[in-house]
Amino acid sequence: xxxxxxxxxxxxxxxxxxxxxxxxxxxxxxxxxxxxxxxxxxxxxxxxxxxxxxxxxxxxxxxxxxxxxxxxxxxxxxxxxxxxxxxxxxxxxxxxxxxxxxxxxxxxxxxxxxxxxxxxxxxxxxxxxxxxxxxxxxxxxxxxxxxxxxxxxxxxxxxxxxxxxxxxxxxxxxxxxxxxxxxxxxxxxxxxxxxxxxxxxxxxxxxxx
Amino acid sequence: xxxxxxxxxxxxxxxxxxxxxxxxxxxxxxxxxxxxxxxxxxxxxxxxxxxxxxxxxxxxxxxxxxxxxxxxxxxxxxxxxxxxxxxxxxxxxxxxxxxxxxxxxxxxxxxxxxxxxxxxxxxxxxxxxxxxxxxxxxxxxxxxxxxxxxxxxxxxxxxxxxxxxxxxxxxxxxxxxxxxxxxxxxxxxxxxxxxxxxxxxxxxxxxxxxxxxxxxxxxxxxxxxxxxxxxxxxxxxxxxxxxxxxxxxxxxxxxxxxxxxxxxxxxxxxxxxxxxxxxxxxxxxxxxxxxxxxxxxxxxxxxxxxxxxxxxxxxxxxxxxxxxxxxxxxxxxxxxxxxxxxxxxxxxxxxxxxxxxxxxxxxxxxxxxxxxxxxxxxxxxxxxxxxxxxxxxxxxxxxxx
Numbered sequence: 001x002x003x004x005x006x007x008x009x010x011x012x013x014x015x016x017x018x019x020x021x022x023x024x025x026x027x028x029x030x031x032x033x034x035x036x037x038x039x040x041x042x043x044x045x046x047x048x049x050x051x052x053x054x055x056x057x058x059x060x061x062x063x064x065x066x067x068x069x070x071x072x073x074x075x076x077x078x079x080x081x082x083x084x085x086x087x088x089x090x091x092x093x094x095x096x097x098x099x100x101x102x103x104x105x106x107x108x109x110x111x112x113x114x115x116x117x118x119x120x121x122x123x124x125x126x127x128x129x130x131x132x133x134x135x136x137x138x139x140x141x142x143x144x145x146x147x148x149x150x151x152x153x154x155x156x157x158x159x160x161x162x163x164x165x166x167x168x169x170x171x172x173x174x175x176x177x178x179x180x181x182x183x184x185x186x187x188x189x190x191x192x193x194x195x196x197x198x199x200x201x202x203x204x205x206x207x208x209x
Numbered sequence: 210x211x212x213x214x215x216x217x218x219x220x221x222x223x224x225x226x227x228x229x230x231x232x233x234x235x236x237x238x239x240x241x242x243x244x245x246x247x248x249x250x251x252x253x254x255x256x257x258x259x260x261x262x263x264x265x266x267x268x269x270x271x272x273x274x275x276x277x278x279x280x281x282x283x284x285x286x287x288x289x290x291x292x293x294x295x296x297x298x299x300x301x302x303x304x305x306x307x308x309x310x311x312x313x314x315x316x317x318x319x320x321x322x323x324x325x326x327x328x329x330x331x332x333x334x335x336x337x338x339x340x341x342x343x344x345x346x347x348x349x350x351x352x353x354x355x356x357x358x359x360x361x362x363x364x365x366x367x368x369x370x371x372x373x374x375x376x377x378x379x380x381x382x383x384x385x386x387x388x389x390x391x392x393x394x395x396x397x398x399x400x401x402x403x404x405x406x407x408x409x410x411x412x413x414x415x416x417x418x419x420x421x422x423x424x425x426x427x428x429x430x431x432x433x434x435x436x437x438x439x440x441x442x443x444x445x446x447x448x449x450x451x452x453x454x455x456x457x458x459x460x461x462x463x464x465x466x467x468x469x470x471x472x473x474x475x476x477x478x479x480x481x482x483x484x485x486x487x488x489x490x491x492x493x494x495x496x497x498x499x500x501x502x503x504x505x506x507x508x509x510x511x512x513x514x515x516x517x518x519x520x521x522x523x524x525x526x527x528x529x530x531x532x533x534x535x536x537x538x539x540x541x542x543x544x545x546x547x548x549x550x551x552x553x554x555x556x557x558x559x560x561x562x563x564x565x566x567x568x569x570x571x572x573x574x575x576x577x578x579x580x581x582x583x584x585x586x587x588x589x590x591x592x593x594x595x596x597x598x599x600x601x602x603x604x605x606x607x608x609x610x
Contacts, residue, residue: 014398016434020405023427027412058394085397086390106401110408 052120057084079120231273238265270324278321406431495606515546
């Protein structure tokens with residue numbers, strides 16, 4: 001595991017808890033960034049790495065649950081693990097329903113916390129991979145000319161070159177040339193690949209001019 | 210007495226009748242006087258005495274007042290003239306007859322005037338007396354109302370006082386719950402850090418290549434956090450010891466009365482007979498009334514709970530107080546319930562030790578802390594033949610109740 005492979009954020013107002021968690025995470029090779037309050041956490045620049053948030057329920061100012069809602073409202077997808085000294089069932093149900101990964105009661109077993117963190121990081125990593133590949137595809141799509149996009153839209157609907165040529169008013173050989181360019185730029189090995197990419201991009205869902 | 214009525218407001222309803230009636234009576238009286246004089250004349254030789262007229266005038270003035278009095282006089286005077294001057298048997302008129310007549314007339318008017326005057330004074334006195342009586346009755350009513358108001362006020366004050374002490378207890382319990390939650394949090398934080406640091410230390414030692422420096426750091430952090438936890442514990446101890454707020458002169462009797470009033474329903478429901486004997490001239494205690502009540506409340510609640518399970522004998526609780534050594538009072542609370550067979554008396558006061566199926570085991574521990582902060586002692590013993598006995602020794606403040 002390299003250094004910035006993953007980052008665990010901890011928000012707890014108790015210095016001793018943050019230090020202890022920092023020590024524990026270091027022992028398993030994870031990097032921790034601790035904050036004493038949600039505001040301090042928000043002030044940090046977030047590293048571009050898979051991450052998760054270990055959040056104390058009882059915090060100065062807003063409660064951890066409120067902060068969870070704020071993050072969701074701000075479209076922050078970071079997985080949250082709650083830790084609390086006085087967790088009751090209704091509170092944990094609310095937290096889990098709002099998307100928390102885990103709800104641990106202090107004092108917790110180190111292995112339980114580490115398992116929850118690994119699970120959360122795996123989730124975040126998968127989400128990030130997904131997002132990254134989608135944004136790659138968007139870049140590739142953007143490199144197509146308007147004509148090529150027009151051809152691709154009809155192509156992924158399962159039409160042959162001849163039909164495409166007729167549809168856009170050009171010869172079959174021109175369509176063939178466009179098609180070769182599309183396959184190269186989109187880095188699609190087969191037509192099936194291209195159709196799948198179009199599906200992920202939701203391309204061709206609406207008629208192309 | 211019809212004419213007295215005429216003077217009163219009830220008679221004013223019919224003005225003509227009211228005014229005419231005394232004059233008619235005056236006339237009637239004079240007529241009666243005339244009749245009796247004529248009657249006297251038949252048996253009397255010479256001039257008959259005219260005193261019936263005086264009586265008639267006096268009566269008319271008395272019953273009818275000034276007007277009817279003068280009216281009777283006016284009617285009597287010509288009759289006097291007749292008897293003294295006109296109807297002389299010998300027709301031999303003398304100067305002395307005129308003199309007698311003048312004398313008669315003067316007396317007649319004087320009699321009417323004096324009598325009506327007398328009557329008026331009498332009436333004034335009577336009405337003054339009546340007024341006085343009315344005033345006295347009024348005062349009596351006011352006094353009664355005042356007394357009732359005072360009793361009501363005393364009752365309200367007692368209710369208020371009861372509510373205040375109940376509120377104090379509820380507040381104290383709420384504070385206690387809040388304090389317990391806060392203590393739990395304050396202990397739990399360092400505890401979490403200690404556990405995590407300990408586990409981290411073990412991880413560093415168990416690694417393929419143990420990292421002694423990191424393990425030492427983690428162990429040091431654990432020690433530091435444990436010290437913090439122990440500081441929290443001492444702070445709480447100090448807090449309980451220094452909770453000396455609200456100290457005042459407390460009457461033991463009043464204190465017990467308040468608690469017993471709160472527990473009366475429970476005592477009755479479980480058919481428990483309670484005897485409470487406190488010497489009347491006992492000086493007051495100096496302390497926190499609510500806290501002392503809390504102690505009695507805890508001990509009595511324990512006794513009631515124990516007695517509610519007791520069958521086959523009359524359930525009794527006895528509270529007695531007597532002067533101890535060096536200006537102290539020793540209060541004994543005894544029940545004849547199940548007592549405590551399975552543990553030593555001293556163990557009862559340890560926190561989280563309980564003989565009850567459901568209970569925290571905090572009541573006696575808290576009670577002893579309260580008594581000790583008041584400079585007293587609380588001990589337990591087995592009662593003979595059944596039950597538990599608790600002895601509370603508290604210093605007296607020396608002030609008579």
